[in-house]
Amino acid sequence: MMFDNTIITNKPASPALDFKPKSHGYIPRGLTFAAVIIIIIMLVIILGNIVYNGAGTISWEFLSHPPENGMESGGIFPAIFGTVFLVILMVIAVVPVGVMTALYLYEYTDPSSKITRIIRVAINNLAGVPSIVFGLFGLGFFISFIGNGMDSIFFESEGPVWGQPAIIWAALTLALLTLPVVIVSTEEALRTIPRELREASYALGGTKLQTIARVIIPQAMPGILTGSILAVSRGAGEVAPIMFTGAAYYLPYLPSKLNDQFMEMGYHIFVMATQSPDVEATKPILFGTVLVLLLLTFLLNFVAIFIRSSMRRKRVNV
Amino acid sequence: MNSMIELKFKPKSRIREFLGEKFIAINAFVALIAIILIFIFIFKEALPIFTDPEIQEEASLGKMTFKQEYYEGREPKWSWQPNSEVPKYSLLPLFIGTLKAAIVAMLFAIPLGVGAAIYSSEFANKRMREIIKPVIELLAGIPSVVLGFFSLMILATILQNLFNFTFRLNAINAGVALGIAVIPIVFTIAEDAMTSVPQSLRDAATALGANQWQVSFTMVLPAALPGISAGIVLGFGRAVGETMIVLMASGNAAIISGSFTDSIRTFSATIAAELGEVVFGGGHYTVLFFIGTLLFIFTFLINLGGDMILTRLKVRIQGKA
Numbered sequence: 001m002m003f004d005n006t007i008i009t010n011k012p013a014s015p016a017l018d019f020k021p022k023s024h025g026y027i028p029r030g031l032t033f034a035a036v037i038i039i040i041i042m043l044v045i046i047l048g049n050i051v052y053n054g055a056g057t058i059s060w061e062f063l064s065h066p067p068e069n070g071m072e073s074g075g076i077f078p079a080i081f082g083t084v085f086l087v088i089l090m091v092i093a094v095v096p097v098g099v100m101t102a103l104y105l106y107e108y109t110d111p112s113s114k115i116t117r118i119i120r121v122a123i124n125n126l127a128g129v130p131s132i133v134f135g136l137f138g139l140g141f142f143i144s145f146i147g148n149g150m151d152s153i154f155f156e157s158e159g160p161v162w163g164q165p166a167i168i169w170a171a172l173t174l175a176l177l178t179l180p181v182v183i184v185s186t187e188e189a190l191r192t193i194p195r196e197l198r199e200a201s202y203a204l205g206g207t208k209l210q211t212i213a214r215v216i217i218p219q220a221m222p223g224i225l226t227g228s229i230l231a232v233s234r235g236a237g238e239v240a241p242i243m244f245t246g247a248a249y250y251l252p253y254l255p256s257k258l259n260d261q262f263m264e265m266g267y268h269i270f271v272m273a274t275q276s277p278d279v280e281a282t283k284p285i286l287f288g289t290v291l292v293l294l295l296l297t298f299l300l301n302f303v304a305i306f307i308r309s310s311m312r313r314k315r316v317n318v
Numbered sequence: 319m320n321s322m323i324e325l326k327f328k329p330k331s332r333i334r335e336f337l338g339e340k341f342i343a344i345n346a347f348v349a350l351i352a353i354i355l356i357f358i359f360i361f362k363e364a365l366p367i368f369t370d371p372e373i374q375e376e377a378s379l380g381k382m383t384f385k386q387e388y389y390e391g392r393e394p395k396w397s398w399q400p401n402s403e404v405p406k407y408s409l410l411p412l413f414i415g416t417l418k419a420a421i422v423a424m425l426f427a428i429p430l431g432v433g434a435a436i437y438s439s440e441f442a443n444k445r446m447r448e449i450i451k452p453v454i455e456l457l458a459g460i461p462s463v464v465l466g467f468f469s470l471m472i473l474a475t476i477l478q479n480l481f482n483f484t485f486r487l488n489a490i491n492a493g494v495a496l497g498i499a500v501i502p503i504v505f506t507i508a509e510d511a512m513t514s515v516p517q518s519l520r521d522a523a524t525a526l527g528a529n530q531w532q533v534s535f536t537m538v539l540p541a542a543l544p545g546i547s548a549g550i551v552l553g554f555g556r557a558v559g560e561t562m563i564v565l566m567a568s569g570n571a572a573i574i575s576g577s578f579t580d581s582i583r584t585f586s587a588t589i590a591a592e593l594g595e596v597v598f599g600g601g602h603y604t605v606l607f608f609i610g611t612l613l614f615i616f617t618f619l620i621n622l623g624g625d626m627i628l629t630r631l632k633v634r635i636q637g638k639a
Binding site for chain 1 (some may be wrong): 331334335338339341342343345346347348349350352353355356359360362363429430431432433434436437438440441442446449450452453454455456457459460461462463464465466467468470471472498501529530531532534535552555556558559560561562565566586589590593594598606607610613614617618620621622624625
C-alpha cells in the first residue's frame with residue numbers, strides 16, 4: 001500500500017520532468033562495476049596466494065601421513081580422516097531431519113498457518129546463530145547435560161565415558177548448524193515437483209505417505225543431494241562449534257568410536273597458525289592444509305551448484 | 319503397465335499413515351526445539367551471575383558494566399583480565415572491540431556488496447552475471463578459518479606495509495577480513511530484493527521516459543531499499559557473531575581505545591580463546607556463557623528484524639504486482 005503511494009502518487013504530475021534526458025548514469029554504472037571488480041580481485045588474491053604457497057606441499061605423502069616433529073613435517077592424514085568421519089556422522093544426523101522438516105512444511109501444512117510460520121522463523125534464526133554459540137551449546141547441552149546424564153545412568157563408578165568432548169557431540173552440534181541448509185535446499189526441490197505427479201499418485205490409489213516415499217522423495221533427490229553437499233561443505237569448514245566439543249590438537253591414533261576425540265582440518269589450521277612455536281617452519285604444511293580444505297569445500301560447492309542448475313534446467317523443460 | 323503400478327501400492331494402512339505423519343511432524347519441530355534449547359542451555363550456565371552470591375562477588379552485572387576499583391587506592395577502571403590475581407570482568411573493552419571490528423567490516427562490505435548487487439541486477443548482461451554469481455558463491459564458500467588464516471598471514475602484512483601500523487594485527491585488519499565474509503550476505507539479499515521488483519514497474523518507468531539507469535535509481539532502488547537494508551542488518555549480525563576471523567586476525571588485546579589501528583578483542587573471540595582453560599562452573603566460565611547469551615540474544619533480534627523486513631517486502635512487492 002505504501003509502495004503504491006511512493007511509486008505512483010508521488011510522480012504522476014510531471015513524470016517527464018523528473019527524468020533528465022542527458023544523464024546516462026555512467027558514474028553509477030562505473031562505481032558499481034568497480035565494486036564487482038574489487039570483489040573479483042580480492043577473491044583472486046586470496047585464492048592465488050593460497051594456491052601459490054600451498055601447491056608445492058601437496059603430495060601423496062602429505063595426504064597420507066600423520067604429522068611429525070611437532071607438526072613441522074609429515075602430513076595431515078589424521079586431520080583429513082577426522083574431518084571425513086565428522087561430516088559423515090553429521091550428514092547421518094542432519095539429512096533425515098532436514099528432509100522431513102521440509103516435507104512437513106511443504107507437503108503437510110498450509111504455508112500460511114501459524115505453526116509453519118513459527119517453524120520458518122526458527123529455521124531462519126537457527127541459520128543466524130553465531131557458530132561460537134553453537135560451540136557453547138554443544139558443551140552445555142550435549143556434553144554436560146546428555147553426556148554426563150548418560151554417564152551417571154549407565155556408567156556410575158567409572159570416569160567420563162560420554163560426558164567429555166567426542167566426535168559424536170561435535171557432529172551433532174554441526175548437524176544443528178547445518179540443518180537450515182538442508183531444509184532450504186529440499187524445500188526448493190519440493191517446489192519444483194509438478195502438482196500433477198502428486199495427483200497421479202493419489203489417482204492410482206497411493207496414500208500420502210506412499211506418495212512421499214515413492215514419488216516425492218525420488219523426484220526431490222537432486223535437491224536433497226545439493227542440500228547435503230552444501231551442508232558438508234559448510235560443516236567441514238566450521239571450527240568454532242567443534243573447538244570445545246571434540247576436536248583435538250594432536251592425537252596419536254585415529255578416532256574409531258563415537259566417543260573418541262578427533263583431529264580436524266580447520267582446527268588444525270587454527271592451532272598451527274596461532275599456537276605453533278615456529279610459524280615459519282610450519283608454514284608450508286599450514287598452506288598445504290589450507291589448500292586441501294579449500295579444494296574440498298570448493299569441489300563440494302561446485303558439485304552442488306552443478307546439480308542445482310541441472311535441476312533448474314529440468315524444471316524449465318517440464 | 320497400469321495394473322503393475324496399482325499393485326505397487328499396498329492397501330492403505332491408517333495406522334502407518336498416522337504414525338508416519340506424526341514422525342515427520344516431530345522432526346519438523348527439531349529446528350524450533352533447537353533454538354529454544356540453545357537459549358535455555360546457554361542462559362542456564364550464565365544464570366549464577368544473577369543468583370549465586372559467590373559468583374556475583376567476582377562478576378556481577380554491575381562489575382561487568384561499571385568502572386571498578388580493583389586495587390585499593392588505584393584509580394577505578396574498566397578492565398578485562400579474567401586470569402589475573404583479582405579477576406576483572408569488565409565487558410566494555412570487549413564491546414568496543416566487537417563494535418570496531420563490525421564497523422570496519424560494514425564500511426568495507428556495504429559499498430562493495432550493495433554496489434556489486436546493483437551492478438549485477440541493473441547493469442550486468444547475462445554473461446557478466448554468470449561471472450558475478452559464482453564469484454560470490456565462491457567467496458561465501460571460503461571457510462571462516464581460511465579467511466582468518468589469510469588475514470593473519472597475508473592481509474596483515476599487506477596492510478602493514480601500506481599503512482605502517484604499529485600493531486600488525488588490529489581492528490582494520492580483522493574488520494577487512496570480516497567484511498569479506500559479510501559481502502556475500504549483503505550481496506545476496508540486496509540482489510534478491512532488486513531482482514524481485516516486478517517487471518511491470520520497470521516497464522511503467524520506461525514508458526514514462528526513463529532510461530535504464532533512471533529506472534534503476536528512481537524505481538527499483540527505492541522499491542528494494544527495505545531488502546537492501548535487511549541485507550545490511552543481517553550482515554552486521556554476522557560481523558558481530560563471526561568468531562574464527564577475529565580470533566586469528568585481531569590481536570586479541572582487550573584494551574579501551576578509540577583508535578582503529580590498535581589491537582582488539584571481541585566477544586566471540588573471547589569465548590573461543592578462553593573457554594578451553596576455565597574451571598567448569600566457576601566465575602570465568604559463567605561470564606563466558608553470559609557473553610554467549612548476549613551474542614545469542616543480539617543475533618536473534620537482528621535475524622528476527624531482518625526476517626520481518628524481508629517478509630513484508632515480499633508481500634508488498636509480490637502481493638501488489
